[in-house]
Amino acid sequence: MIRNILAFGVLPHYGNPKESNHSDGHGGTSHSHIGHGDHDSSVQTASNLKASFTFASGVAKTNTDVELNIQIKDNEGNLVKEFERSHEKLLHLIVVNKDLSYFSHIHPEYDGNGNFKINTTFLNGGGYKFFADILPKGGSSTTLSEWVKVEGEEKALEPIEADTKLVKVVDGKEIELTISNTTAKDEITLTFNIVDAQTKKGISNLEQYLGAVGHVVILSDDAEQYLHVHPMDEKATGPKAEFMTSFPKSGTYKIWGQFQHQGEVFTVPFAVDIK
Numbered sequence: 001m002i003r004n005i006l007a008f009g010v011l012p013h014y015g016n017p018k019e020s021n022h023s024d025g026h027g028g029t030s031h032s033h034i035g036h037g038d039h040d041s042s043v044q045t046a047s048n049l050k051a052s053f054t055f056a057s058g059v060a061k062t063n064t065d066v067e068l069n070i071q072i073k074d075n076e077g078n079l080v081k082e083f084e085r086s087h088e089k090l091l092h093l094i095v096v097n098k099d100l101s102y103f104s105h106i107h108p109e110y111d112g113n114g115n116f117k118i119n120t121t122f123l124n125g126g127g128y129k130f131f132a133d134i135l136p137k138g139g140s141s142t143t144l145s146e147w148v149k150v151e152g153e154e155k156a157l158e159p160i161e162a163d164t165k166l167v168k169v170v171d172g173k174e175i176e177l178t179i180s181n182t183t184a185k186d187e188i189t190l191t192f193n194i195v196d197a198q199t200k201k202g203i204s205n206l207e208q209y210l211g212a213v214g215h216v217v218i219l220s221d222d223a224e225q226y227l228h229v230h231p232m233d234e235k236a237t238g239p240k241a242e243f244m245t246s247f248p249k250s251g252t253y254k255i256w257g258q259f260q261h262q263g264e265v266f267t268v269p270f271a272v273d274i275k
């Protein structure tokens with residue numbers, strides 16, 4: 001019975017199945033988190049799962065180590081306890097702030113009994129959106145999200161504007177993003193080309209990070225549209241890493257690519273306008 005409930009677990013305001021892409025690594029292209037239900041006549045659009053994000057201390061304060069607890073419950077309030085690993089982890093937690101200048105991708109520990117926890121520290125107060133990517137046993141990949149407030153001094157928010165040049169230097173690497181097309185709803189290929197920032201030589205020994213050459217998280221500027229995309233060729237090692245996705249609607253989106261080289265994970269942010 002749980003099986004059926006979980007199969008269509010989606011976030012209530014995620015009505016469009018295209019909104020949450022997550023490759024399962026079998027087909028080589030990204031696909032909808034919740035698309036598995038598309039063919040079923042009994043497909044439900046409302047969420048049957050809910051994540052609760054709470055702090056052991058009650059409230060989270062800046063510059064303090066806080067313990068974050070996450071529980072997933074079904075629509076009857078029962079704890080969901082069985083999860084499958086997806087890209088090596090039972091739960092992937094993405095945290096962003098309001099202007100998307102802060103991005104964190106972390107992996108809470110699971111106690112096997114319905115409780116995930118992780119310790120973290122916030123440097124600035126304000127609103128943060130938490131996204132938990134999970135794969136309930138017998139269900140399909142699901143993203144559950146919530147805005148959470150952190151108390152403390154807030155940093156002035158910057159407008160989110162598309163980059164004029166899609167080239168960034170991070171940790172000694174120069175990363176160029178090529179986007180095949182910028183029309184909403186079209187199939188789009190995102191190609192990251194990663195070279196040594198000094199020598200401009202392509203880096204061809206990227207390491208597997210969470211079971212793939214890279215991970216891409218995409219968010220609309222209001223943090224409503226969330227996409228977690230995996231590479232077309234997960235076993236690629238660079239200098240190019242390609243991802244296929246589709247932006248649900250027009251607007252400005254932030255794109256974070258995450259890769260691993262010589263044991264270090266680096267995150268490269270871009271912002272693009274989609275027509």
Ligand SMILES: [Cu+2]
Binds near residue numbers: 092093107
């Ligand atoms: Cu993760």
